[in-house]
Each structure stands twice: as C-alpha cells, then as structure tokens.
C-alpha cells in the first residue's frame with residue numbers, strides 16, 4: 679500500500695479508525711480489516727478499546743511488525759509524571775511492547791507544551807513508541823511544538839474531508855516535514871449522500887466515500903475511515919486502482935465552505 683512519510687515514519691495511506699468501536703465488534707472489525715489488507719490501525723486511550731484492538735491484531739494472524747499501530751495520550755495525562763504511566767497502561771491494554779506512533783490527542787492549555795513534549799520524547803527514547811506526533815494542532819501550535827520537542831515529530835492528525843479547507847495546516851505540516859493524517863475522512867458518513875461526489879464516482883465506478891478517500895490520498899494525506907460494517911471495510915480500502923483527474927480533484931477541493939467541521 680502507498681505510504682505517507684513524516685520525519686522517518688512511513689504511515690500506510692489508509693488506516694482503520696476505531697473511535698466508537700467497542701467490545702467484540704471492535705475486535706472483529708480490526709481482525710477482518712487486517713485480513714483484508716489494512717496495515718494501519720488508529721486507536722486512543724480515550725476510545726476505551728485498546729484491549730480489543732490488540733485482540734483483533736493477534737486474531738488476524740498478521741505479523742506485528744507489518745501493522746502500523748497509532749494510539750493517543752489524553753489531555754488529563756499531559757503532565758510529565760502522568761504521561762509515562764498512561765503510555766505504559768495503553769501498551770499493557772494493547773499487549774504490545776511499543777506502538778508505531780504515539781500522539782498528543784489535543785492541544786492543552788493546562789500543561790506547558792514543552793513539559794508534555796519532553797515526556798513524549800522520553801517515551802520514544804525509551805523505545806515505547808517508534809514515532810511521536812500531535813493531533814488537532816493548528817499552524818501556530820505546530821511551529822511551537824516543532825521548536826520545543828527534543829525529538830522529531832512525525833505527524834499531525836487533523837479533521838479533513840471535502841467540506842473542510844485545511845490548506846494552511848497542510849502547508850505547515852509539509853514545511854516541518856510532518857505527515858498529515860486525516861480523521862473523519864468521509865465527514866462522519868456525510869459524503870455518502872453527496873450528489874456531486876456520487877456523480878464523480880460514477881465515472882470511475884466508485885462510491886462517493888471512495889472518491890472522498892481517493893481525493894485525500896492523492897494529496898499525499900493518510901486517511902483513517904471508521905466503519906462497523908464488514909462490507910464497507912473492503913469499500914474503504916479499494917481506492918488504489920483509479921486516479922481522479924485534475925479537474926475532479928479541483929471540483930472536490932472547491933466543495934469546502936463555512937460550517938464544514
């Protein structure tokens with residue numbers, strides 16, 4: 679699968695989002711996704727499903743080193759004394775010795791960023807995370823984080839889909855060498871009833887959701903769609919056998935407007 683690179687990390691262009699997937703459904707979907715060829719799973723401490731993500735990973739039979747696993751530290755654990763413990767607890771739930779990517783889930787005004795980034799860097803140096811990064815950081819916060827972090831940041835994970843313009847954040851990530859990972863890449867399911875996306879998809883025999891995901895991947899963005907439906911797992915990864923024309927890319931880019939979030 680295509681990868682998106684960020685300061686040494688090679689992030690598969692499509693990953694499975696797992697927010698709101700719980701219990702047996704989560705474990706089953708993760709297992710099935712890996713069997714279908716997904717090689718990138720996105721979870722978080724706050725999703726309350728790391729245990730099931732780990733179960734799905736082991737049940738799939740896919741080798742640990744072939745899968746890119748991301749988790750995120752929640753803001754209540756951003757003080758140096760808390761972050762290390764929170765990451766060890768995430769790893770214990772996942773039953774992994776390290777994650778591929780560890781993110782700060784949201785910026786926080788409560789704890790100085792330099793303190794949190796110092797703790798994040800130490801976790802990487804201790805071998806608990808192969809790469810570290812941030813999520814939901816704006817342009818100014820990205821610059822601040824890059825300057826304050828003792829280790830390179832590999833990624834910023836941000837909401838991005840055809841209804842939202844993220845040009846400034848994309849440029850900031852490129853400037854600092856961070857990969858851009860798009861969450862809510864099908865706008866929480868909104869794209870499925872979009873007539874314009876469906877019309878573009880008809881030309882390639884693809885669905886509106888596939889068009890949205892392809893539009894992201896063609897911008898060198900990694901996308902992490904979530905589904906609890908087995909048939910949609912296949913749909914959301916079947917986007918590597920067509921290429922949107924420049925005109926279609928431009929038409930989709932022009933869809934962004936106010937209220938897109």
Ligand SMILES: NC(=O)c1ccc[n+]([C@@H]2O[C@H](COP(=O)([O-])OP(=O)(O)OC[C@H]3O[C@@H](n4cnc5c(N)ncnc54)[C@H](OP(=O)(O)O)[C@@H]3O)[C@@H](O)[C@H]2O)c1
Nearest residue numbers: 695696697861862863864865866867870887903904905906
């Ligand atoms: N860093 C952060 O702060 C942050 C915030 C939000 C999300 N995330 C991550 O990003 C992942 C994805 O974002 P998201 O869960 O907000 O939204 P999303 O992936 O854009 O959309 C998920 C919704 O779309 C539906 N769907 C999935 N595939 C579809 C398809 N092919 N056709 C039609 N509908 C489809 C799903 O319903 P069904 O289950 O019924 O298919 C679900 O309701 C999350 O799961 C999480 O891992 C991160």
